[in-house]
Amino acid sequence: MGRVSTATDAQPAIAFPPTPAEVFSAANDLDQRFRDDLAAIVGIDSGSDEPDGVARLADWTAEALREDGFDVETIPTPDRAGRRYGPVVVGRRRGSGSARIVLFAHLDTVFPAGTAADRPFRIEGGIATGPGVCDDGAGVAAALAASRVLASLRYSGFGELVIAFTPDEEVGSPVSRELLAEILEGADAALCLECARENGDLVGARKGVADVLVTVRGRAAHSGVEPERGVNAAVEAARLVLDLQALSDSVDGLTVNVGRLESGTRANIVPETAQLHLEVRSVGLTELIAALEAIDERSRHPFVDGAFIAVERLDVCPPLERDATDALAALARKVGDGLALDFEFAATGGASDANFVAALGVPTLDGLGPVGGGDHGPDEWLDLTTAPERTALLAGLIVAIAEGGPIR
Incomplete structure (x- = not known):
């Protein structure tokens, strides 16, 4: 796996904020790495009912985080009602500021073992397909990509950047919910990396x-x-x-x-x-x-x-209600304007881990992955042309929060 410059490399980390143009340029430069990561992620069967497959993907993400300079912890999860689950992976990177920012995405999909071989990752006309490519392979890859953008720009203005990958979101997070709550304790902002809606909207509310x-x-x-x-x-x-x-x-x-x-x-x-x-x-x-x-x-x-x-x-x-997302949504809008990105904030009937996180009282925003659709079906897709801009949006939002953007 190739190495990306981090705060531990020869050049020291610096805290002044990069410009939107610098963030987008870095995201664009790292886009092939995003695609390579996405192909690797989708190529691993990781259905919620396949704990060994989820564990393999967890090992892959843990190694990726270590190579990128994160302190990494892999947390086993307990059996529940005689059922096994994969582990939770947590990466932590200290910065020079004060804001504690948590990015979270899920490793599990709804697909049974063998789907990755039957329907392998493909790219055609800028559209990627494969099991879990949108829900939530792209979210996992986006977390890694955004952290690399900040590292390549030598930005460390946050207090701590935390990336959490969970194994059971597709079945209601029965074993990771409490662990995620512990990880979120004391966080200033939580960014959920479910993908953006098909029209590009972020998610501001969930039932x-x-x-x-x-x-x-x-x-x-x-x-x-x-x-x-x-x-x-x-x-x-x-x-x-x-x-x-x-x-x-x-x-x-x-x-x-x-x-x-x-x-x-x-x-x-x-x-x-x-x-x-x-x-x-x-x-x-x-x-x-x-x-x-x-x-x-x-x-x-x-x-x-x-x-x-x-x-x-x-x-x-519990629902993800607008009052939990409004402040971060306004900040995301400001970052999006700087990147010339146009989007709204959708309300959806589907739940995600953002529902539980927002209920903890942590300012939360969802739908920060690239644009995709067809979740849970054979035609699931991801628009790869949106990956650099959405990675830039995510990285820019981290910077805006770290620089004291009003979110409470």
């Missing part, structure tokens, strides 16, 4: 998501001989579906989706149990909590006499 399991318990009986002795859990579940779906759009931005419903064992038995697996999404935390409380309240009033309803919140991911 919160609650994963809820509702279990209905009735009483089994012979449906022909003595149905009156039964308590039909399926009937209660059917009413629940209608009542819970009615919560959707009861306030702006709130959606409820009963995605799975199952009940009973045989047609000649009054169903004893039923289950509903549903998802609640909301733009605001207040509305999300209110919807969950409404579900709890409905569970206390079954429609079918004798039925019992239990509600289990399997996971609750």
Whole structure:
């Protein structure tokens, strides 16, 4: 792996801020390295359910960070419900300033082992394709690229630059969430490297998501001989579906989706149990909590006499709200103007690790990777022509934060 000049090389690091033109020029000079890194990343199967593959990619990123002058820690993650996950990789570089800035991206994809060989990394007409090329291979490569831009310019005006790579974002970050919170403790800004939207927008808001399991318990009986002795859990579940779906759009931005419903064992038995697996999404935390409380309240009033309803919140991911991103968004806009980049700040229904990070009270901005799309599908793509400008935007934003940009 080629070496990029860092603060540890012959020339000492300097703290004065580079100009936008200097940042873009450095990003452009390092673009082939970005492409080489992206090809290596996409070439490693790293599905969330493939911990050995994630570990291989973690080893690759750890070595890349070490070569770039970072102090690197690879943190094993615990098994959860009998399931293994890959490690968290953390790189730290000290500077001469005071701001502690954390960049984070995820190593895992949604694709099974063998996909990298079946659908290998390709470039055609400036568009890169391959499993995870956008979500989140380009984000991982962008973190490395932006840090190299700053190193090549010998800029060290930050207090500490931290890069964190996690192994389980695609399954809700069950084992890395607490570790990421520890890494973010005392941070002045958090930059999430999910890729920019297809139109180039950054992400300024994401819905919160609650994963809820509702279990209905009735009483089994012979449906022909003595149905009156039964308590039909399926009937209660059917009413629940209608009542819970009615919560959707009861306030702006709130959606409820009963995605799975199952009940009973045989047609000649009054169903004893039923289950509903549903998802609640909301733009605001207040509305999300209110919807969950409404579900709890409905569970206390079954429609079918004798039925019992239990509600289990399997996971609750808070929303990424505008007040957590507005200050950094304004600073990113200023940096973008200096680079002649035009973008807005999108709101999306999908969640990311930025949701959890913003809930810690750390100023957060998302969508800072290059432009891409088709996430999770066979046609996932990345516009490589946007990589130098988006790397420059990310590096320039780090400089702006380090130089005292107002973000709180």
